[in-house]
Amino acid sequence: MGGQRRGSWSRAPRIEASSRRASWLLGLGLAIAVAGCSSAVASTSASGSSQGPSETSPKPTGAPLPKPTVRSGTFTATGPTDLPDQDPAEPVLLKNGEVLVVGEGAAVLYDPTTRKFRSTGDPVPNSSDSDYPEMAFEPSGNEPLLLADGRVLTPGSSDVQVYDPSTGAFTIKGQEASSHSLGATVLLKDGRVLAIGGAVEVPDEESSGATVDIFDPTTGKFSRTGSMKTGRDSFTATRLRDGRVLVAGGETQDTDAGSAYASAEIYEPATGKWSRTGSMTTSRYDATATLLTNGKVLVTGGVDDDRRTLSSAELYDPTTGRFTKTGSMSIARSEQAAALLPDGRVLIAGGSTSDDPTDTAEIYDPSLGTFSQTGSMTVARWIPWAVTLPDGGVLVVGNFDAPISADLYWP
Numbered sequence: 001m002g003g004q005r006r007g008s009w010s011r012a013p014r015i016e017a018s019s020r021r022a023s024w025l026l027g028l029g030l031a032i033a034v035a036g037c038s039s040a041v042a043s044t045s046a047s048g049s050s051q052g053p054s055e056t057s058p059k060p061t062g063a064p065l066p067k068p069t070v071r072s073g074t075f076t077a078t079g080p081t082d083l084p085d086q087d088p089a090e091p092v093l094l095k096n097g098e099v100l101v102v103g104e105g106a107a108v109l110y111d112p113t114t115r116k117f118r119s120t121g122d123p124v125p126n127s128s129d130s131d132y133p134e135m136a137f138e139p140s141g142n143e144p145l146l147l148a149d150g151r152v153l154t155p156g157s158s159d160v161q162v163y164d165p166s167t168g169a170f171t172i173k174g175q176e177a178s179s180h181s182l183g184a185t186v187l188l189k190d191g192r193v194l195a196i197g198g199a200v201e202v203p204d205e206e207s208s209g210a211t212v213d214i215f216d217p218t219t220g221k222f223s224r225t226g227s228m229k230t231g232r233d234s235f236t237a238t239r240l241r242d243g244r245v246l247v248a249g250g251e252t253q254d255t256d257a258g259s260a261y262a263s264a265e266i267y268e269p270a271t272g273k274w275s276r277t278g279s280m281t282t283s284r285y286d287a288t289a290t291l292l293t294n295g296k297v298l299v300t301g302g303v304d305d306d307r308r309t310l311s312s313a314e315l316y317d318p319t320t321g322r323f324t325k326t327g328s329m330s331i332a333r334s335e336q337a338a339a340l341l342p343d344g345r346v347l348i349a350g351g352s353t354s355d356d357p358t359d360t361a362e363i364y365d366p367s368l369g370t371f372s373q374t375g376s377m378t379v380a381r382w383i384p385w386a387v388t389l390p391d392g393g394v395l396v397v398g399n400f401d402a403p404i405s406a407d408l409y410w411p
Contacts, residue, residue, distance in 0.1 A: 065113065065114065065115055072411060073363075073374040073375045074375045074409070074410055075361070075376065075377045075378055075396070075407040075410075076407065076408050076410070077407055077408075078110075078115050078407065078408045079116075079117055079405055080117070080403060081101065081103075081117050081397065081403070081404045082106075082108060082117060082119070084104045084106060088101050088103040088398050088404055089102040089103070089143055089144055089385075090143040090144065091110070091387040091395060091397050092146050092387070093387050093389070094109075094152070095146075095165070097112055097389075098110060098112070098165075099389070099395055100120070100152055102123060105125070106123070107163070110395060110406070112391055112393070112395075115408070117406075120163075120168045121169045122170065123154065123163075124172050145185050145187060147162075147187070147193070147217050148191035150165060150166075151163060151164050151165070151217075153185075154170065160173050162217075182198045182233035183195065183196050183209070183233060184197070184198070184236075184237035184247070185237075186237050186238075186245050187239065188239070188245075188269050189243040190269070191218075192214050192215065193214065193215040193216075193217070194212065194213075194225075194237075194245060195215060196212050196245075196247060197211065197228055197250075198233045209231050209233075210227040210228040210230060210231035210232070211227050211228075212227055212274075213225065226267070226271075226272045228274050229263075229265050229274055230261065230263055230265070231252060232250035232261055233250055233251060233252075233253065233285075234250045234251050234285035234286050235247050235249050235250025236287055236288065238289045238291055240291070240297070240318050241318075242318065243269055244266050244268055244318075245266065246264060246277070246289075246297060246316060247266075247267070248264040248280055248297075248299060248316065248323075249261050249263075249283065249284045249285055249299070249302065251285040259305060260284055260285050260305040261283055262279040262280040262282060262284070263276070264279060264280060264316070266321075277316075278316075280314055280316075280323045281314050282304060282310065284299070284303065285302055286301075286302045286334040287299050287300060287301050288301060288302075288337075289338075290338045290346050291340070292315075292340070292344065292346070292366050293340075293344040293366075294366060295318060295319075297316040297318075298315055298346055298366075300313040300329060300336070300338065301313070301332065301336055308332075309333060309334050309354045310332055311328045311331060311332040311333070312325070312328050312329075313326050313327065313329060313364070326370075327370035327371050328371065329348060329371045330360075330371060330372075331358065331360060332353060333350075333352060333353055334351055334352050335351050335352055336349060336351025336384070337349045337385055337386035339388050341363075341388065342388065342392045344366060344367075345365050346366075347361060347362075347363060347394055347411075348362050348363070348364065348371070349377060349384060349386060349396055350377060350380065350382065350384040352382050352383075357381060357382030358380055359376045359377045359378070359379060359380040360377075361373075361374050361376060361377060374409075375409075377396060377407050378407050379405060380399070381396065381398060381399040384396050384397065384398045384399065385397050386409075394409040394411070395407075395408060396408075396409060
């Protein structure tokens with residue numbers, strides 16, 4: 001992942017012209033009992049009953065299959081995923097080369113050597129005080145995050161869980177204390193997780209938060225760090241090459257109509273403080289942000305202050321702290337998938353053109369500063385996710401419809 005296109009932490013999405021996913025429900029300031037969080041453990045529920053899988057999840061075996069006899073720039077169907085009918089979480093590329101995809105109460109692993117999905121341990125059902133006690137995840141989806149030790153932090157609609165690839169088991173590591181949504185999480189260079197802002201649910205109203213916490217996987221606890229200059233949600237968050245974190249755009253829930261931001265700010269892990277940086281050329285939320293191989297950040301699409309879906313794109317240069325316009329996409333889209341290709345180009349696929357999903361895709365070439373159309377996906381995908389595989393292909397998952405399907409893109 002070059003950077004996050006939209007926030008993480010879950011809640012049910014608001015109904016509006018440009019509907020969008022609410023994702024990753026994390027609890028800030030929660031105390032989670034995690035003695036020895038970094039060790040391999042059996043999956044247990046909050047009450048301690050066993051929830052582990054019947055078998056482990058070994059590394060992929062055998063040589064990768066040859067590339068299908070298709071021309072470059074082509075999508076081919078892969079799967080089936082056998083996931084429930086709702087929007088799955090963002091795929092996570094594990095250190096062994098497999099891809100973890102989590103859905104409602106089920107998880108699968110994609111093996112690039114066989115190009116097939118197989119079941120792994122199921123996420124643990126929520127504790128009884130959850131709004132969704134029968135599920136491990138809300139219907140709106142969640143976004144797991146690969147930790148430095150190879151495990152996966154996987155928040156649910158009530159409980160924070162960790163997936164251990166060595167055992168194929170999910171383990172509850174705590175429970176949220178307050179509801180945040182449409183924020184973002186970023187893995188810092190030191191292995192801690194930065195949990196940023198989002199829409200904060202308070203009695204009878206909703207507000208965009210500026211609070212920021214840090215989760216330490218070694219202790220299993222959150223601690224407060226410096227707050228953002230501006231409360232926002234649905235923004236992009238990207239760890240830069242020097243370890244700082246760029247937050248750009250988003251919107252506020254503090255007005256009835258909502259207000260998209262062009263502003264951006266930088267988090268400095270060494271000081272725990274935020275500072276303003278140059279603003280984007282266009283206000284936008286529900287955009288994507290991708291860290292390029294030259295250290296710049298590509299921000300694409302999204303929705304502006306007038307609820308118009310955007311085709312424009314821009315580049316952030318950390319050396320100057322400025323955003324500049326670059327070529328525009330062939331169509332306007334928001335909540336699309338974005339993936340950095342091995343050659344440094346960026347694949348943009350699917351998303352919403354306003355109210356309708358699209359199967360179209362295009363490629364951004366940093367050397368030219370332009371987008372060009374590429375092959376279309378096998379189905380239209382609203383809120384898809386993309387991950388670049390070790391063999392150079394791109395796995396695109398999700399279509400917010402039944403059945404959940406996946407495509408492979410061959411650059």
